[in-house]
Amino acid sequence: GALRDPQGARAATKPEKSNGRRLSRRAFLTALSLLLLSGILGFFALNPRANSALRRVLGLTGIPQIKHLAVLPLLVIGGDGSSQALSDGLVETLTSKLTQIEQSERSMWIVPASELRASGIDSPGRARKALGVNLVITGSLQQSNNMVRLILNLIDATAMRQLRSAVITETNNVGADFQDRAAAEVARMLDLELKPATRSLLAAGGTSSPEANEFYLQGRGLLQRYEQQENLDAAIDLFQKAVQEDADFALAFAGLGEAYWRKYELTRNPDLVQEAQRNCQQAIKLNGNLVPVQITLGIIERGKGNYQEAIDSFKKALSLDSVNSEALLELAIAYEGKGKLAEAEATYLQTIKLKPNYWAAINNLGIFYFFNGRLQEAETMWRQVTKITPDNIRGYNNLGVVYQYQGKIDLARQMFEKSLTIRANADAYSNLGTIYFFEKRYREAAAMYEAGIAMGRNDYLIWGNLGDAYRYLPEFKAQIHKAYQTAIKLAHEQLQVNPRDAHLHSSLGVYYAKTDQIIPALDEVARAVKIAENNVSVLFNTALVYELAKMREQAISTLKRYFALSGTEQAVDQEPLFLNLRHDHNYTSLLIEIKKVQNQSK
Template sequence: MAEVTNALPVGELVGNNYEILGIAGAGGMGVVYRAWDAKLERTVALKFLPTLLNADVREREYFVLEARMASSLDHPNIGVIHGIEETADGRAFIVMGFYDGLSLAQRIAKAPLSTVEAVDVAIQIALGLCEAHAHQIVHRDIKPSNVMLTNSGSVKIVDFGLARLISAETATASGIVGSIKYVSPEQALGHRTDQRTDIWSLGVVLAEMLTGRNPFERGAIPAILVAILNEPPQSLDGLPIALQGIIYRALSKDAEKRYQHCSEMLADLQAARTELSNDSTNRKEATGRKTTHRSNDIRKYVEQASISTWSRAQKPRNRWLPLGLGLCGFVLLACLFLFPRVREQLFGSRIRVGEEHIAVLPFTNIGNNPENEALSEGLVDTLSGRLSNLDVGNKALWVIPASEIRRLKVMDPAAALKTLGANLVISGSIRRDGAAINLNLNLINTENLRLIGSVDVVDQAGDLAALQDEAVSRLAHLMDLPVSAEMLHNTGGSVVPAAYENYLTALGYMQRYDKAGNLDRAINLLGESIKTDPKFALGYGQLGEAYRIKYQLDKNQHWLDEAQGNLERAIQLDGSLPAAYVTLGRIHDVSGKRELALQEFQHALTLDPRNALAVRGLARAYERAGRVADAEAAYQKAVALKPDDWESYNLIGHFYDRQGGIPRRSRRCRERLR
């Protein structure tokens, strides 16, 4: 609510046209003011976006585009958007219709709605969504606070286009947990969404209107997400059978089993309203074929709303598993990742269709040239990173960290499946012949050891950056993943081939900096790299990280100064490198400059909302600043961002140890599973 603390005063003129009359509301996605439009002589609502989101140029462009599309909608159940404007200092705000009345969230807080009233509200929401979906506009954030109940009795859906702005940094900073309770399973998994995600959210809202509680209400974000993905909604016993069927069908965890179009759900809602409006004689369902048929439908819909997303491809072997998962939350997630044998016993060895769990195995150094060993390790790390950063749409792609593969000494496809649960591996070899470099990669299915395809790339000039781009592009093609030039271009400024080779070799040495001499070798190579190419931003950034690690080992302040100087140079050359801001945040954190650290981590997240390292840094900085609740949320978010990375689980485990133990709910779960 920091935005409200700095609220605009009553009487202030905004945009040379709007006089502030007062605050109408505030939440995670901004402050809403009631204002007077002097030009058109009407009362309007002005919604200001959070300052953090105003700073993200790309997200603002997305928002403006979607808000413009939403402003074209003309329907009595959709809140009108009059325009998108800016203040003199560049703060974006939306000019919307102002509606006297309550939000649906305020109405539910008073008491559950009557059955007829709830159905009528749901019908009006469905009518508005039908109109939006007909124009290929998906709201993505249907929840009670985004539904207005006007004094005239009409229902208005507001905040079209804002859901895209919900990103990793705002989940903590803006209290977006209110939205989390309404996200669909596909949203929770980061998959591509369509109109069916709005249908899910409407099902949640309808259940909440009728019962007064969210069907997936839990005490913490991870527990909410686990419930959405793996647990049945809370019981709807006592509600009319027709409404139970509508809600359970809308809440199918598999979008293919849900209502496919909002018009289908609307038709069922309208039929239910007609049925509920009839006298009790016509509504009796105690006997008859209609009751039997409907009961069979209910059983089917309940089952579809209860099947675990993680184990949808097959039945869980333990019937108590969904309940155990809900109570354990992230603790059981950690166990499933760290102990693959447990995962196999619970779910079987098969991975859900559509998910690719990839391990990039150590490359063979053809010719056994010791000078190429570190280069080979650096290539494995950067190749893993490039694959994990691909935006693959609705296809789940989990790349197991190269550090974890090294730690567990996984060397072959069978071990990758058994130890890490990887269903795909990339094995390969690197060979040098003078300046030319040859990289051969094999994509292998670990379950049947079948070779899916091979990639053989050669660069006669030894340009490793170009070599990697080609390799990633062709691997993505083998896995049916869409790639673009923008996805592949992340080398950080201009790159001279020799500079990039030194950078990769240094990266390989830094992966084993605990071995005597390796860190100094990395520093020397990175020094040569930026000497060869003075505009190589990634080289300066990695050199800053190397000096930070050196300080970590011997606590010499000189190394921190060197680190900061190189990082500032990296940012000066290329201000879009999240890793540079993460390292700067770590330096400020160990120096006791907590606020500066928080700023750097938050800036890294504006550049890359899914940067788990930035979220981990944010968590540590919050903890050291005494903001325990914020720290816990950030640690949990780091786990959600990188569910295959053991380090996130390790960090949150140590956090709970420092705080005196894990939450009571998780302790009960652990005892129950023994």
């Protein structure tokens, strides 16, 4: 057996009386220890905050130190259509409030509701694959007999197991503090301590009116499906009811502004832009320290081409929340629109440094690199997007575009087809159609463009592409002009709102040239180059307009600048309308000169 303690052996030789006293003392100490332990355990059992602290120390929580969280749609039990809208609104506002907690919790980041909405994710497993999260909130909402019951579950998205849950109930209308209580419960489940300042921040911009709050939540819920005009009309009506109940409800005015902007994006009715801006300004007048309001206003200003005003709004948001990743990302995009390329790249990188797995920032940095001729860096970014979020269609679509520009057609095709296996989407249909177009499979190309349009994508680019395919299909000769005219009309409507969109101007120039309207075509590409003289897409379109205008010398001169910015020869080779130019002696001499310089630099 085991060796006995030497001191224990000596103690056994002591007189019986002495030994008895020692046993009593031991019994006393044992009893005292048990009493103290019982008291300690009782304290932790009755004090949840202390209990959480102890569990963290002992490593028993199951909550990862780095928390990448998404709030998934709730299951609606009973109720009617308004219950679904209320549920969706709760998810959106809960996400927004958790994002506000982020600024004091550097180890946590929340997937913005807009990203979750765009991805269509509805399960923990898909959220992990498509968004790179390790935690998700699931749950249910039940409305019956003047009672609302909200159940929230915290799920480990990696191990696929439930960690914790919470139940919140409310009688009659959903009170203004309902979503604040939900956010506090999620914070508790995540072992986060909400300081008084954070609690005040969560309540800012709200309302004391239960009726106004319920209208507001339903409006936010309907905004989750802003691709449907009936949802936008209903959301506008609900937000208007909310501000009628409480004229000081800043967040409801902000929601009204966003709803009008979304409706503009869908209908391209420029009258809606003024309404969107007016309501956002009213929200700021009521409370200029609301980060979501500043971000919404900045997005509207950027959409109008008012890049400096957008930059100011995003900077204001960051002065209130310096680690708000959405504000940083939007600021980078606004810098890019303003032509401040160094500031744009630095801000993209700052956003990614703050959140290394923030796929939206990485994706937009790839777009920045692509349009500035840095194709290899763009490819690297988009590869990273597909690695972080393997079910993300945007990463595959963008990789397909850069592969296509690089002449890697088979790889491009694989990317677009992979995107479509994940989810049917207009971008993949259009891009796959462009591959078919360059392979002279014009009928298949037209079918792909038509599929994109059938998905409700009222996009000038797809209509322009459809016109290109019809040019080579005799049976569609009568529809060529209609397709291009639709593209021109849609482009013009967008320019009314944002006259500083360089790519839009250059695309419009191409459509004018293809319909033999040479003077307006030249005007449009001149505007585009003035706005973004180093954008490879703009330069390519400009060269094409010059070629269609029978201005060969200017076309080749523009292509020289295009190649200097890493534009590819393959893209020029694929364009049928450059056929005659490619046989021009001056163009072939340019290619020889470029290859000579490339060989010397190796």
